Each structure stands twice: as structure tokens, then as C-alpha cells.
Amino acid sequence: MSEQTSSGYIKHHLQNLQFCSTEQGWAFNTTENPKLCKENFSTFNVDSLFFSVLLGAIFLFMFRRAAKKATTGVPGKFQAFVELVIDFVGTNVKDTFHGKNKMIAPLGLTIFMWVYLMNIMDLIPVDWIPGLAHAIGIPFLKVVPSTDVNVTFAMSLSVFILIIFYSIKVKGIKGFSKELTLNPFNHWAAIPVNLILEGAALLAKPISLSLRLFGNMYAGELIYILIALMGLYQIPLHFGWSLLHVLVTFLQAFIFMMLTVVYLSLAHEDH
């Protein structure tokens, strides 16, 4: 990477590998034209999709294997580990969510493990996988899917749709609209004010959920890239930052899961 400038290096690391429909047909962005797919809604961030689906598949494969072999007798070490995660998620869900929805716990588990696996990709040194990819002719590669705003928003919007779905299912359209219009001021004249307040609160849920994760991971990755520019001094700095990020990756995954459960639990509560 010696031929690159610092800003070029950073920009290169923050550029997704993209595939989009252009006037000349479907194409990848290239080193010569990295912004080929900018502001084009047909774009697929190939690297984000690939790594997130790969990590999700690893999660499913691991847990499915444990589930198939699950015995009620003495568990093996792998099963014990998987059950530890299940129990961790299950306990948190049970403490927060008091309804009878069989979807919440698996949803929480999927979100927790998936986000966690995506987050810990940032512990892999920033140049390893992109460097390998460069060697076989792939110009760009972002390996941490949770630094892609599309990925975090896809999850938070799915959660948002579930919030609205369960709000309407549990409270009915009437109950849900009452909640939006007659809170916090229970008077017909205050309906517009209430709608603005409650609407903002409702919309803030998915936005805060996804932006929190995205912001944390994007900033963390950016600092990794900056540290990687520092020559020999980067070694202790990388160590320190990674130490912090071992916590951050877990914490962000946990927060995403917990807030999802809390929001869905609120959606199930009839006032």
C-alpha cells in the first residue's frame, strides 16, 4: 500500500465492494471508478451481504449442530457453551418480556449472535482480508458488516415492523392509534401535539437502534484504520484498542438485543 496516500488508504478501506445496474448494464465498482454506484438504489454492497450472510450461516450451523445433538444428559463442552448463550439470552428475555410470544427469544438470540459475530470481525487486523482479496483481484472489501448503515438499518427496520405489527395485533388499530394520539395529553385538542411527540418517540426507536450500532462500529473501524497508519507504534495501540473493542462488540450486540426485546415488550403492553 506504499503507493497510496493516507487519505487514499482510509478511503479505500471505507469503500464497499458494490454491484449495481448502470447505463452499461450491471457492473462492479473498480479501482479506477470507486464511486460508480454512488447514490444508486439498485446497488448491492456485495462485501456486507457476503460477510453478514456468511457469519449468520456460521451461527446457524453451529447452533443447529448443538440443537441436533442436544441431550438432557451431561452436555459436551460445545453444547455447554451454546447452552450458556441460550440461557443468557433466555434469562434476559424472560426478565424483560412477560408476554407469551414464542418469537421474541429466538429473535433476540439471532440478533445477539449475528450482531456479535459481525462486530468481532473488526478484531481481525484491518489489512488481512482486504489484502488477500486485493491479491486475487478484488479491489474493495469491508469485512465488518455492522459498519454498513444498510445492515444495521435492515435489522432495526425489521424490528420496527415487528413493533408496529404487534402493537396493532395486541392493542388493535383503535388502541394503537389512541396510544399515538391521546398520550401524553389526554384531550382532543392536544391530538396534533401528541401525534408529533408519540410519532417522534416511535420513529426514534429504529433510528437510535441502528445508528448506535453503526456509529460505534464505524468509528471503531475508522480508529483501527488510523492506528494502522502509524507504523511500528501501532502494535501497542492496536492491542489497547482491541482490548476495548472486545467489550464494545459484546456490549453493542447485547444492547441491540435488549432494546429489541424492550421495544417489543412495550408493544405488547396494553395501557
Place this chain on the structure above:
Amino acid sequence: MDFNMTLIGQTVAMIIFVWFTMKYIWPHLDNAITERQDKIREGLDAADKSQLDLELAKKSAAETMRDAKEKAAELLDQAKKRHSEIVDSAKDDARAEADKIKLGAQAEIEQEVHRAREELRKQVSVLAVAGAEKILQRSIDASAQADILDSLVAEL
């Protein structure tokens, strides 16, 4: 902020992942954990119960042991008593027997003495008759003087 089709693709992936977890992962593992928890609970209860049983068994064993000791001591006492009784009665028997034998022997001795005395008397009377015969130097009908001889013999 560059939103694009990735959003849709990622959403589809998430729906599939959550569905898979819900259908094929969570129920199996959750059931396994719950069942094992029940098993462990039962096992612990059983362990507590058996500990209680063990304590009871120990107590009853100690009781049985004490009873047995008491009975053994009692038996020993009885045996000792019986032993001394037997010894005493044997002594008494032996003494009675010895007395009987002694009495028999004494009777026999007395009889013997009596007989010997009778013999002696007879011989003495014979001697006396013979002496008297010689003294009188004549033949005397022994039977005619038998009453005199008898009274002589009785005087001896």
C-alpha cells in the same frame, strides 16, 4: 448514508435467519435445558431424600445394635446365673450322694462288725462249752444246756 438494495437483501437474510432459529434451534436447546434442569432438580431432591434415609438407617442400626448388646448382656447374666445354679445343684447332689454312700458304708461296716461279733460270740461260746466240757470232764448234752449257753452268750 448511502441506502441501497443491500437494505432489502439484508432484511430478507434476517427474516430467514430468525425463522430458522425459531424453528430449528431455539425449541430444541430450550427443551434440552429445561428437561435437564428438571432432571438435576429431581436428582438433588433424591440425594437429599437418600441422605435423610441414610441418617434414619444409621439411627435404627444404632438402636438395633444397642438392643442386641442389651440382650447379649442379659443372656450372659442368665447364663451365669444358670451356671452357678447348676454348679450349686451338682454340689448338693454330690453331697447327698456322698452322704448316701457314706451311710451305706457305715451300715455295712456295722453289719460286718455285728456279724464278726456274732461269730466271735459263737466261737467264744463254743470255746466256753468246750472249756466247760473239759472242766466237768464229762459229756454234757450241748442242746440240753443251750439255754444256759445262750444266756452266757448274751452276757458276753
